[in-house]
Amino acid sequence: MAVRETKKEKISILLEDLASLESYARDLFGFFPNPVLLVSSSGIILEANPAFEKITGHKTEEIVGRPIEDFFEKEKMATLVEKSLSKGHIGGEEINLFDKNKNALPVSVSTMLRKNESGEVVGFFLGLFDLTNSKKAEENLRNAQAALTNILEDAEEARARAEEEKNKTRAIILNFTDGILVFNEKNRLALINPSAERLLNIKAKNIMNGSISELNNFSGLEPLTKALGTKFEEIFRKEISIKNDLILELSTVPVMVNKDKRLGTLVILHDVSRDKIIERMKSEFVSLAAHQLRTPLSAIKWTMKMLMEGDLGPISKEQREFIEKTYHSNERMIGLINDLLDLTRIEEGRYLYKPALSNFELMVEYVVNSYKEEAAKKKIKLEFKKTEGKLPSVRLDAEKIKLAIQNLIDNAVKYTPSGGLVTISLNYDKDKVELSVQDNGVGIPEDQQKRVFSKFFRGANVMRLDTEGSGLGLFITKNIIEAHGGKIWFESAKDRGSTFHFTLPVKTEFESFLKEF
Amino acid sequence: MRENDPSSKNKVGEIKEDEVKKIMKVKIETRGVVLKTDGEYILEKEGEKGLKQLEAELKRLGHPIKYREIETMAFYPAGLRALSLLAIKKTFNFDDEKIQEMGVVATKKSLIIKLFIRYFLSVQKVFFEEAPRIWQKHWTKGILTPLKLNEEKKYAILKLENFDLHPLYCSVYLPGYFSGILQMLIKTNKITAQETKCSFRGDEYHEYLLKWL
Amino acid sequence: MTKILLIEDEEIMIGLLQKKLSQEGYEVWVARDGMEGLKTMREIGPDLILLDIVMPKMGGLELMEEMAKDQTLKKIPVVIISNSGQPVELDKAKELGAKDWLIKTEFSPQEVVEKIKKQIA
Numbered sequence: 001m002a003v004r005e006t007k008k009e010k011i012s013i014l015l016e017d018l019a020s021l022e023s024y025a026r027d028l029f030g031f032f033p034n035p036v037l038l039v040s041s042s043g044i045i046l047e048a049n050p051a052f053e054k055i056t057g058h059k060t061e062e063i064v065g066r067p068i069e070d071f072f073e074k075e076k077m078a079t080l081v082e083k084s085l086s087k088g089h090i091g092g093e094e095i096n097l098f099d100k101n102k103n104a105l106p107v108s109v110s111t112m113l114r115k116n117e118s119g120e121v122v123g124f125f126l127g128l129f130d131l132t133n134s135k136k137a138e139e140n141l142r143n144a145q146a147a148l149t150n151i152l153e154d155a156e157e158a159r160a161r162a163e164e165e166k167n168k169t170r171a172i173i174l175n176f177t178d179g180i181l182v183f184n185e186k187n188r189l190a191l192i193n194p195s196a197e198r199l200l201n202i203k204a205k206n207i208m209n210g211s212i213s214e215l216n217n218f219s220g221l222e223p224l225t226k227a228l229g230t231k232f233e234e235i236f237r238k239e240i241s242i243k244n245d246l247i248l249e250l251s252t253v254p255v256m257v258n259k260d261k262r263l264g265t266l267v268i269l270h271d272v273s274r275d276k277i278i279e280r281m282k283s284e285f286v287s288l289a290a291h292q293l294r295t296p297l298s299a300i301k302w303t304m305k306m307l308m309e310g311d312l313g314p315i316s317k318e319q320r321e322f323i324e325k326t327y328h329s330n331e332r333m334i335g336l337i338n339d340l341l342d343l344t345r346i347e348e349g350r351y352l353y354k355p356a357l358s359n360f361e362l363m364v365e366y367v368v369n370s371y372k373e374e375a376a377k378k379k380i381k382l383e384f385k386k387t388e389g390k391l392p393s394v395r396l397d398a399e400k401i402k403l404a405i406q407n408l409i410d411n412a413v414k415y416t417p418s419g420g421l422v423t424i425s426l427n428y429d430k431d432k433v434e435l436s437v438q439d440n441g442v443g444i445p446e447d448q449q450k451r452v453f454s455k456f457f458r459g460a461n462v463m464r465l466d467t468e469g470s471g472l473g474l475f476i477t478k479n480i481i482e483a484h485g486g487k488i489w490f491e492s493a494k495d496r497g498s499t500f501h502f503t504l505p506v507k508t509e510f511e512s513f514l515k516e517f
Numbered sequence: 518m519r520e521n522d523p524s525s526k527n528k529v530g531e532i533k534e535d536e537v538k539k540i541m542k543v544k545i546e547t548r549g550v551v552l553k554t555d556g557e558y559i560l561e562k563e564g565e566k567g568l569k570q571l572e573a574e575l576k577r578l579g580h581p582i583k584y585r586e587i588e589t590m591a592f593y594p595a596g597l598r599a600l601s602l603l604a605i606k607k608t609f610n611f612d613d614e615k616i617q618e619m620g621v622v623a624t625k626k627s628l629i630i631k632l633f634i635r636y637f638l639s640v641q642k643v644f645f646e647e648a649p650r651i652w653q654k655h656w657t658k659g660i661l662t663p664l665k666l667n668e669e670k671k672y673a674i675l676k677l678e679n680f681d682l683h684p685l686y687c688s689v690y691l692p693g694y695f696s697g698i699l700q701m702l703i704k705t706n707k708i709t710a711q712e713t714k715c716s717f718r719g720d721e722y723h724e725y726l727l728k729w730l
Numbered sequence: 731m732t733k734i735l736l737i738e739d740e741e742i743m744i745g746l747l748q749k750k751l752s753q754e755g756y757e758v759w760v761a762r763d764g765m766e767g768l769k770t771m772r773e774i775g776p777d778l779i780l781l782d783i784v785m786p787k788m789g790g791l792e793l794m795e796e797m798a799k800d801q802t803l804k805k806i807p808v809v810i811i812s813n814s815g816q817p818v819e820l821d822k823a824k825e826l827g828a829k830d831w832l833i834k835t836e837f838s839p840q841e842v843v844e845k846i847k848k849q850i851a
Contacts, residue, residue, distance in 0.1 A: 018590035022628060038634065046634045046701050060560070065700030136552070187762045201655035287814040294813035298834035299742040305838040311750055334835040385544045399817050 035107075035128040038114070039068050041121055043081050043115045055130060055144070057100035062354040068126070072097055084111035084124045097128065106131040179248070179269030182197030182255075185262060187211060187232065199248060199269055200224065224250065224269075232265045239272065286344050293337045300330045342403065342476050360401075360433050360504065361386060361426060368424050369406040371413055379418045385425035391433050394504045400480045401504075408437040408476045408500045416497070432503040434487070440497035449492060453478045477502075532603050540603075543682060545595035546657040551591045555601045556584025556625040563609060572685075574604045589628050595656065599683040602690060619719045620693025624701070629654050640702045641666060644673060651698075656680065671729050673699075676714075679720035686710045687711055687723050695725055705729045731757040732850060735776035737767035737793070739785045740809070743834070747780070748841040756846075764788025768796055776806060777850050780842070781828075783812040783819055791819065794826040809851045811842065 035052035036047050048063040056071060069077045073096050081091050089112045096104040108129040110490045118406070173180050175364050181198030183189055188211050200221055216225045223240040227250055235252045242248055249270040255263045304327040306312050308320065315323065368384045375382040412422045416439040427434040445453060453474050481488040485505045492498035560568050570586065575582050580600055587593070590598045605611060605619075617682045624630050629651075636647045644663045652661035659680030675695065680687070692710035699708050714724035732757045738744055744760055751758045759774055763765035763785045771779065772834055783790035789809065797803040810831035811822050830845050837845075 015588060015591050019588050022589050040634075040637050040701065042639075042702070042704060044701055044704060046637060047631060055765075061622040061625050065697065067704045109808075114635070118639060122635045283816060283818065283824060287819070288784075290816070291814040294835045295740055299740065300811055302746045302839050303742065305840070306746060306750060308841065310751060311839070317851045338835070446758075 020462065022123045035130075037063075037126040037128075038123060039081070039111075039126055040123040042087065043068050043078075045071075046123060052128070055099065055105065056097065059071060078351045080109060080111070084113065084126075088113050089124075094131065104339060109181045122381070134168055138486050142202070150319065178271070181267040181269070182264055183232065183267065184264045186263070187230075189215065190264060194267055199246065200242065224248075228267070230253065237270075237274075244277050245273055245277075246271070256380045269473075282311075282344070284425065286341055290337070290341050293341075294334070297330060297334050297337065301334065304330065339473065339476065355395045355397050358396055358398055358401075359391070360394050360396070361433075363398065363402060364405055364424065364435060367402055367409060370406075375422065378413065378416075380413055380415075380416055381421045383423040385422065389428075389438060391426065391428050392430075392506050394433055394506060396484055396504060397480075401484070404480045404502065405435065407473045408435075408502075409474065410498070411437035411438050412441065412498075415439065420497075428506075430506065433503050434501060434503045436499055436501045438497065438499040441451075443494045443496050443498050444490075444492040445494045452490065453488070528606040532578060532600075532607060536603075537580070537600065540683060541580065541594065541596040541598045543594075543596050543599075545659070545680070545682065547595045547598050548589070548594040548655050549591045549593055549630060550589045550627050551573065551594075551598050551623070551655065552582060552584060552587045552588050552593060552601055553628075555605065556582075556587065556620070557626055558619050558622055559605060559609070560584075567609065571604055571608050574598060574608050576605065587628050592657070595658075595682055599686055602685050603683070616685065616689045618694035620690045620695075622699070624694055624697030630698070633700075637701060640673075640699075641667060643698070643702055648675070648698075652677075654700045671705075673727040675725040675727070676722055677725070680723070681716050684715065687717070688715055691723075692725060695727055699727055699729065703729055724728050731755070732778070733757045733774060733776040734773065734846065735759045735761065735767065735771055737761045737764065737779060737785070738782040740750065740782070742819060743782075746839060747842070750843065751846075754843050764790065764793035764796075769795055771797075771803060771806065773800075778846060779806055779808045780846075781808050781810050783810065783814060783823075791822055791826065794823060795819060798826055804829070807850065809842075809845055814842045 030050050032049055033051055035055050036049045038047035040046050043070055045066055048060055052063065053060060063071075068081065071077075076095050080093055080095065083093075084158060089110070091110045093109050093429060095107060095109055097107045098104060109133050110129075111124045111126045113124045114122050132418055173191070173193050177191055177195055179199045180191070180193040181189060181196050182191040184421060188205055188209050190209070192202075194208065197204055202218055205220060207215055212225050212228060215221050221240055227238055227240050232252055234254070235250055238250045240248050240250050251268045251270070253266040253268070255266055257263050259329070269498060292443045296368055303312075304323050307315060308327065309321050332416055365384060367380065372382060409422070409424065420440050423436075423438045425436045425438070427436070464505055478488050481502045482503070486503045488500070488502040490498055490500040543569070555669070555705045556568065559571055563570070573580060573585065578600060579639060580597060582597060582601060602616065602619075606616060611619075626663065633643075633647055633651055633654075637643055641700055644666050648663050649661050652659060660678055660709035662672040662676040662678070664676050677691075692712055696708040696710045699710075708725045710725060712723055734751055735746065736747055736751075736758055738747070738760070739762050744762075746759065748758045758777060759770060761770045767779075767781075768788070773815065775795075775826060781790045781793065785850060790812070794808065795809075797817045804827060807829045808823075808827065809834075810820070810828050811834055812818070812819070813834050815833040829849055832842065
């Protein structure tokens, strides 16, 4: 009894152990999160763990007994099986696993051979690692890469376009006939084009990134550096002489961003040497022509005058008449020559001689005063209306403006009959000064008003009165005013008189300069 | 037991008390694994409710089985095994095909079979060497002998002697079981197994013919 | 008697001015170009010079430059009588010390006398 009981007890103990072992094995098997298969040497699945059931959606009975190729890409798995059996193990081979719904799941497969006690190969273990997530991550990464590449391509395209624009601008600057220098925000030379190199007789590489003081060390650049100064104040068409026969017109333009940030300064050098030579030649010609034409006329004038004044002896009344007529005729000739000479000088209008800040009021008063005598002689009242406040200073060519004022007052006095009134008045605002000359004389008929400022115009009604006058006066006056950047206009009615106005700007504007450019 | 026609299908009759007694008198013991696989199958296919139904039927028959408490390795009366199958057949109206399927599935879940897997090197080895041992592991009586194996012509013949349990088991369940094992050895889509000789039909022993494509 | 040096190359002008000026009671000396003028002014030391611009050998402006170098000469008042009247020239003349100027076609001999009287009594 004791032995049997012991035996029974032992059996019972063994059975308990078996049960525990079974339970342990099942738990482990069930827990293991990675799909594992046991495959026979002939490629039949002998065992599959719950994780494999889960990933494929199949039940154990649908898995065990089936060839392993049924669940994977057939050819690839056949290769892996062969490899496993010959090498003993494979690791991390990527392959697609097919689930119950025929979805392909990317997995990483590892295998290891299983041998029995005698060392015979009974099959192999196959473990899977689900790559779906990492594959998804991979795909996301690829998409992000593609998106990034797109962005990069777009950026590259934008950069290429900007580069092209930059190249275009660069080409323009390089080929510009005027010299161009660009100084950066630190007032160092950032760019110099070939024309500037040629004009200044300097090589870009020698002066690039130099400051003004450094540039000063190069011979021939002093006139430029002196004109620019250290702070690069705005310069508008300032003439500088680099060499005897090289005269440049210097202008600077600040390069601004958003109207308040200064990026740098653009310096433009315009070669006016030839223009200057031409100007000089013309001036010399005019001077010579003036002299040559006036010399005989002045001789005649003075002779006639002295004759009339009795400085050369007594003359008869009849002689006096003829001499007077000759005198007047000569005077007309002198006037014509004057007009023609003025015309030649200001035809272009560009080169105003020494425009300087002036007191316009004083200038007008001077001219008005010079007509007091003549007006008094004709019994015309001459009035000068000043402004209350002080007129702003105006940049002008004194000689020419005086000529313009003279012309207007002269016309007013000439074309107003005895007892009339000529009023000269001034006005101004922050942008300009204005002069008005009003008379109550013969006026300009409406059908002729359009041609008032044209060359050689004289109103038909005027010509009857007085055959003097070349008709160039207003044309020249208009040129003068417009060369100063001003405007000239008039109001008039036949037999009621005319009012002529002109304005002169108070400041030179860079925009108009640039527009010209 | 000649009254029972082993080839009858869909016979959902009451299990008679006499039958039960007769079955339980059989002096054979089996391993818990066979009952365990029954329970697992029903749980899977018919759910918790089904399992309860089955257990209720067995209780009614006087031989309650608590499937969850079955110890896989322990020994139990073989009669229980037969009763289990009968109760299942009756409760769920399983036909023979279904019972045979249970046999197939059992091979895949059986812990004892898993212990043999390391010997599943080839059909020959399993057939000739391991088959008898597999039987011995499961049953205290009966001898399973491999008679013939023709891999070329794709058939095999097995002999089982000294074993009488119930036609439902030996004629329906067991062929399924043999197919299941064969499936784990041969890559084939179709395996057929049938009992060609049966002791319940007057033959000396049971004989099984296995064929595959 | 007040000495006036007339430096002018135009014969008619010389004749007319001589007549007018002597009628006014001035002693008139004549030089027909800048070089002659320079020599003459050193010799006679005039009270005023009437100077033309365009002349052969040495023009009016060149002469004034020479006069500026001389301490005595540069004190002599100069009135420019010219027919070219270019602003450049007249400014230059003013720079060099000319006291007044006139353009012959704009002024009569009487007016010349008035200009002289403004400079010297």
